[in-house]
Amino acid sequence: MNYKVNFTNEKEKRAMKDVFGATVAKMGEDPKFVYLDADLMSSIGTKKWADAHPTQAYNVGVSEANLAGMAAGLASSGLKPLAHTFGPFASRRCYDQVYLSIGYTKNDVIMIGSDAGVTAAYNGGTHMPFEDMALYRAIPHATVIDVTDSAMLENVLPKLLDMKGLKYVRLGRKEVLGVYEAGADFEVGKAALVKDGSDVAIIACGIMVAEALKAAAVLEAEGIKALVLDMFTVKPIDAEAVIAAAKKTGAIVTAENHNVIGGLGSAVADVLVKNTPVPMEMVGVQDEFGQVGPQDFLQNFYGLTSEVIVEKVKAVIARK
Amino acid sequence: MDPKLSKQIKTFATQVRIETMKEFKVRGFGHVGGALSIADTLAVLYEAVMKYDPKNPNWEGRDKLVCSKGHAGPTLYSILALKGFFPMDWLNTLNIPGTHLPSHCDKNQTPGIDMTTGSLGQGVSTSIGLCLGDTIQGRDCYTYLIVGDGELNEGQVWEGAQFAGHHKMDHLIAFCDYNKKQLDGYTADILDQRDIGAKFAAFGWDTQDINGNDADAVYEAIIKAKATPGKPHMIVLNTIKGAGVKAVEEMSANHHIVVSAELADQALADLEKLWAEQKG
Numbered sequence: 001m002n003y004k005v006n007f008t009n010e011k012e013k014r015a016m017k018d019v020f021g022a023t024v025a026k027m028g029e030d031p032k033f034v035y036l037d038a039d040l041m042s043s044i045g046t047k048k049w050a051d052a053h054p055t056q057a058y059n060v061g062v063s064e065a066n067l068a069g070m071a072a073g074l075a076s077s078g079l080k081p082l083a084h085t086f087g088p089f090a091s092r093r094c095y096d097q098v099y100l101s102i103g104y105t106k107n108d109v110i111m112i113g114s115d116a117g118v119t120a121a122y123n124g125g126t127h128m129p130f131e132d133m134a135l136y137r138a139i140p141h142a143t144v145i146d147v148t149d150s151a152m153l154e155n156v157l158p159k160l161l162d163m164k165g166l167k168y169v170r171l172g173r174k175e176v177l178g179v180y181e182a183g184a185d186f187e188v189g190k191a192a193l194v195k196d197g198s199d200v201a202i203i204a205c206g207i208m209v210a211e212a213l214k215a216a217a218v219l220e221a222e223g224i225k226a227l228v229l230d231m232f233t234v235k236p237i238d239a240e241a242v243i244a245a246a247k248k249t250g251a252i253v254t255a256e257n258h259n260v261i262g263g264l265g266s267a268v269a270d271v272l273v274k275n276t277p278v279p280m281e282m283v284g285v286q287d288e289f290g291q292v293g294p295q296d297f298l299q300n301f302y303g304l305t306s307e308v309i310v311e312k313v314k315a316v317i318a319r320k
Numbered sequence: 321m322d323p324k325l326s327k328q329i330k331t332f333a334t335q336v337r338i339e340t341m342k343e344f345k346v347r348g349f350g351h352v353g354g355a356l357s358i359a360d361t362l363a364v365l366y367e368a369v370m371k372y373d374p375k376n377p378n379w380e381g382r383d384k385l386v387c388s389k390g391h392a393g394p395t396l397y398s399i400l401a402l403k404g405f406f407p408m409d410w411l412n413t414l415n416i417p418g419t420h421l422p423s424h425c426d427k428n429q430t431p432g433i434d435m436t437t438g439s440l441g442q443g444v445s446t447s448i449g450l451c452l453g454d455t456i457q458g459r460d461c462y463t464y465l466i467v468g469d470g471e472l473n474e475g476q477v478w479e480g481a482q483f484a485g486h487h488k489m490d491h492l493i494a495f496c497d498y499n500k501k502q503l504d505g506y507t508a509d510i511l512d513q514r515d516i517g518a519k520f521a522a523f524g525w526d527t528q529d530i531n532g533n534d535a536d537a538v539y540e541a542i543i544k545a546k547a548t549p550g551k552p553h554m555i556v557l558n559t560i561k562g563a564g565v566k567a568v569e570e571m572s573a574n575h576h577i578v579v580s581a582e583l584a585d586q587a588l589a590d591l592e593k594l595w596a597e598q599k600g
Contacts, residue, residue: 034453034456055456056456058452058487060479060483061479061482061483063479063480063482063483065441065442065445065475065476065479066444066445066448066476066479066480066482066483068445069442069444069445069446069448069449069476069480070445070446070448070449070452070480070483071449072445072446072449073435073445073446073447073448073449073450073451073452073453074449074450074452074453074456075449076427076434076435076446076449076450076453077449077450077452077453077454077456077457078380078453078457079453079456079457081449096439096442097439097442097445097476100436100438100439100442101436101439101442101445101446104436105427105428105435105436105446106428
C-alpha cells in the first residue's frame with residue numbers, strides 16, 4: 001500500500017461513473033476481459049467503450065439473473081467477466097444466481113453494484129441498497145468492497161481482475177468527497193489508516209470515510225484524538241487492524257452507508273467480541289428501508305453524517 | 321441413419337440405464353424418473369456427437385454440456401464412468417459423505433461435469449456464458465443444454481432465451497426433457513406449458529419436436545440443428561418419465577422415489593436381457 005491522504009472536504013471533479021468507465025476501458029486491454037451490463041451502461045459511463053468493443057461488452061437487457069449466470073459461464077470458459085447493475089439488483093435480485101453459479105461453483109467474477117446506499121437518492125427506496133453488503137458477506141469466501149473515492153476505484157478495480165472467486169464492489173456514480181491523492185495504491189483486505197489518533201477509532205467505509213475525517217477534525221478541536229481507518233474491504237475484514245485499533249484506543253465507532261445489521265458494524269463487532277471487547281457504537285442505517293430524496297437529506301435522515309459520528313464518539317468514550 | 325451407429329447408441333443407452341439403476345440400487349432412493357427419461361439423449365451425445373477427452377476433462381476445445389436439470393446427475397455419472405472420466409466403482413458412492421458424485425451436478429466434484437447445476441433455470445444462463453465464451457475465444461465447439469419441463473416455470477429460462485435468440489447463438493443446442501411430469505404432478509396441471517417449441521420459436525430459436533426416447537430421432541435432430549445456422553436450437557424431447565424401467569414408468573409420482581431391491585433387481589434383469597440382445 002502506498003497512498004497519501006488529501007482531504008479538503010471538497011467534491012472531486014470527476015464523477016465516479018466517469019472514473020468507472022475509464023477504468024473499465026483500461027481493463028479491456030486484457031483480451032480475456034469481458035463486460036456485462038443489465039441495461040445500465042449509459043448510467044455507469046461504459047456505453048461509449050462498450051459500443052466500440054462489441055465482442056468484449058454485452059448488454060443482457062433488464063435481466064439480472066441471466067447477467068449473473070452468464071458471467072459465471074463466461075468465467076468457466078476462461079474469461080474474466082465483470083458484471084454491473086444497480087446495487088439492489090446486483091444483490092437481492094439475483095442472489096441465488098450469484099450464490100450458486102458464481103460463489104458455490106467457484107467462478108471468478110467481479111460483480112458491481114452501483115448507487116450504494118443513500119447515493120441512490122432520487123431513485124428512491126426501491127433502488128436503495130442498505131443490505132447488499134450483508135447479502136454478499138453471507139456468501140462463503142466472497143470479497144466485499146465499498147469504494148471510498150476515485151483514486152481508490154481506479155487502483156482497486158483492476159486488481160480484482162486476477163483475484164480468485166467472487167468479488168462484489170459497491171460504489172456511487174456521482175462526485176464524492178475526495179480522500180486520497182491520485183495514484184494511491186491499496187491492498188485488498190488491508191485497511192488504510194487515514195488519520196492516527198489515540199482516544200477512539202472510527203472505522204468507516206465508502207462515503208462515510210469522508211464523514212469520519214470531518215468528525216475527526218471537529219473532535220480534534222475539542223481535544224479528542226480520533227484514529228480513522230478506511231475499511232474499504234468489508235470482507236475479508238482486516239481483523240488485525242481492528243484489534244490493533246481497539247487496543248490502541250479502547251473504543252470503536254463504525255460508520256457505513258448501509259444497514260448496521262450485516263454490514264461493516266457487524267463485521268467489526270464480530271472481530272471485537274472474539275478478540276478485544278471494547279465499547280463500540282455503530283453509525284449507519286438503523287434497520288430501515290430507503291426513501292426518495294437528495295443525498296444530503298437522506299444522510300441527515302438516516303444519521304450518516306459527521307455530526308452523528310461526533311455524538312457516537314462522545315458516547316463511546318463515556319463508556320470506556 | 322447408419323444402422324450400425326444406431327445399434328451402437330441404443331446398446332450404450334441400455335448400458336447407461338443399467339449403471340444408473342445400479343447407482344440407485346446402492347443408495348435406495350433418488351431422482352429416478354427424470355434420470356431415465358433423459359438417458360437416450362445423453363447416450364447419443366456422449367456416444368456419437370460430442371467431442372471430449374476423458375483424460376483431459378478440462379480441455380478447452382471440448383464440447384460442453386450443462387445438465388440444468390441437475391437432478392439427472394446419476395445418468396451423467398454412469399456415462400462419464402463408462403467413458404473413462406473416473407473409475408466405475410465411484411458409481412457406488414452416490415450421495416455418501418465425501419463422494420465425488422452428489423445428487424446434483426457439481427463441476428468442482430466430478431471430472432467431466434462442465435457446470436454446477438441444481439437450482440433450476442441457472443444452467444440456461446451458464447450455458448449461454450460458456451457458449452459465448454467459446455465463441456469469443458474462437459473455439460469451434462458446441463454447448464449442449466438440458467432443461468426439464470418443470471424447469472421452464474423459472475423466469476431465468478426466458479431471460480436466457482431472449483439473449484441467445486437475440487445473439488443468434490447457433491452453437492447452443494438445448495433439449496427440453498418433456499416428460500410431462502414435475503415434482504408435484506403433471507406439468508399440465510401445475511402450470512400448463514402449452515406449446516414449448518412455439519414459445520422458444522417466438523424468442524428466435526430454431527425448434528424441433530421429437531420422440532426423445534428414440535435415439536435415432538435424437539441423433540438426427542442434432543444433425544439437423546447443426547445444419548441450421550443463425551439461431552439457437554431447442555429440441556423438445558417427448559419422453560416418458562422413468563423410460564426404460566417399466567415399474568417406474570407406471571408410477572404416478574416418480575420424480576424422487578424409494579428404490580427397493582426388488583424394483584432394482586427386476587429392472588436390472590430386464591435391462592441386462594435387453595442389453596444382451598442388443599449386443600447380440
